[in-house]
Each structure stands twice: as structure tokens, then as C-alpha cells.
Amino acid sequence: MEIQNHGRFFDPHIHMYSRTTDDYEKMAKAGIEVIVQPSFWLGGQRNFVGTFEDYWEHMISFETKRAKDFGIEHFVCISVNPKESTARPLALEALEPMKEKYLGRERVVAIGEIGYNLINDLEEEIFLKQMNISLSKDMLMMIHLPHTNKMEAMKRIQKILNDNKYDRKKILIDHNTEETIQLTLELGLWAGLSVYPVTKLSPERAMKIIEKHGSDRIMINSAADWGISDPLSVPLVGEKMKNEGFGSTVIEKTTCLNAYDFFKQSPRFTWKP
Numbered sequence: 001m002e003i004q005n006h007g008r009f010f011d012p013h014i015h016m017y018s019r020t021t022d023d024y025e026k027m028a029k030a031g032i033e034v035i036v037q038p039s040f041w042l043g044g045q046r047n048f049v050g051t052f053e054d055y056w057e058h059m060i061s062f063e064t065k066r067a068k069d070f071g072i073e074h075f076v077c078i079s080v081n082p083k084e085s086t087a088r089p090l091a092l093e094a095l096e097p098m099k100e101k102y103l104g105r106e107r108v109v110a111i112g113e114i115g116y117n118l119i120n121d122l123e124e125e126i127f128l129k130q131m132n133i134s135l136s137k138d139m140l141m142m143i144h145l146p147h148t149n150k151m152e153a154m155k156r157i158q159k160i161l162n163d164n165k166y167d168r169k170k171i172l173i174d175h176n177t178e179e180t181i182q183l184t185l186e187l188g189l190w191a192g193l194s195v196y197p198v199t200k201l202s203p204e205r206a207m208k209i210i211e212k213h214g215s216d217r218i219m220i221n222s223a224a225d226w227g228i229s230d231p232l233s234v235p236l237v238g239e240k241m242k243n244e245g246f247g248s249t250v251i252e253k254t255t256c257l258n259a260y261d262f263f264k265q266s267p268r269f270t271w272k273p
Ligand SMILES: [Zn+2]
Pocket: 013, 015, 038, 040, 113, 223, 225
């Protein structure tokens, strides 16, 4: 589906590593000006620390250039993804080069995605280590909620945040649903809503959440990846909100400016609306 450009859009969560150059072309046409790409898995198990390094380097260098060719500004979040965090000793070993060689690079604006996938102690060990790395480097964090048992993951996150060691303004919780949004906002965190053709939110569900919970600290993203996903989710929701009669301020905040307000806390996030 071709989306007409009705404004300026920011997709704060998209895995361009698994998308084509045609996608970049359509995204630029639809008005997407800036994107953030968090670290994901490769579709299969990694066997070497070197595959993390090559992947991070690819995102920082090649994807930034591929996006720029279409006038899109591209930034990166680096992490050992929750889906990869139970591998031992691989996941632990990957944290060293991540810390020493990649987190300080130009275009790296946050640690992420980190968090839970199956929700177990091995995942939590890597999650906590990465939270503490981001604390020591004063970096933003993008935390992923799992596809199932989201509330259980939220409760664990709430417990971790209880000692107030982490600055909540610097934490984005992604893949929220009707079930988790209230707690995410009450905890003072930023909230991502992933609009995805299957398994995640539809545009209608995302709009209902915004209607009910307001537009502060909420941002729409596509979370486009290896699956059947839509890299135009953000402009699509913008268009549907307009048709539904949402005000332009609410549309701008949830499809661009809230994500900007979150990421501009990183000194390496240089895009400006
Ligand atoms: Zn993702």
C-alpha cells in the first residue's frame, strides 16, 4: 500500500537489517525522516562473538549510509538482544567488545533492545548487566516486552526499578499493549506501541490506547523485522488518526515528537525536527 506524505514521521524502532532498499524508498516517500534501529537477532543462533561485532558494525556504517541515500537519518541501539541472551558463554563474552568498541560510536544513541523474551534468570542476568552498563555510560535504554506474559515482564521490570538506581526518563519500554500501558506510564517511563500486521497492535488498537491514555510519552513504531511487518506503520497510523479526527498535536507527538524528546537526551542523536 502506498501512503501519501502527510507530514514528518519518526520510526523509533525498525530493523532495517532485515528489510530491502525498496522499503527505504517507500519510507522516504511516506514522509519518514528519521529512524532508530535496535539490535535484533539474525534469524538463527549465533556461534561466535565476531558475528555480533560484524552486525553492530554493519548497522552503524552500512545502514546509516543506505538510509542517507534516501534522505533518512538513521541511528542505532546496540545490545545483546533478549532472544540471544541465554547463550552461555557467548552472551556474556559479547558484552566486552560491545562496551569497549561499539557503545561510544557515532550514531549509537541507546542500549537496546534489552529485556525479556522467555522470561528466565539467564535473560535477566544479561538484562541487568546491560542496564548497569548503560547506567555507567549514562546512556538511554530501550527495553523489549516479550510477545507473551507481558505483565509478568513488567512486574519484573518494576521490581528492578524499585531501588531508584536508574533514571526513568532515560528508559523506553517497547511493545506495550492495553495490558501494560498504564503501568509503563505510571512508572514514569516512555512507552512504545508497535503497530504490526500480525501478532502485535493494529492501528485501531494503538489509536484506542492513545484515546484512553493521552499522547504524553507514547510513541508509535513499526518494529518491522524478519516477519510480515509494515515499515510504513508510523505514517499509516498518522493517516488513520487524521481520518478519525485526532488533533494535529496528538498526531505529531505520537508519530514524531515524543520519540524525538526521548532520543534527544542522547548527545549523539543529532537529528532535529
Ligand atoms: Zn525489535
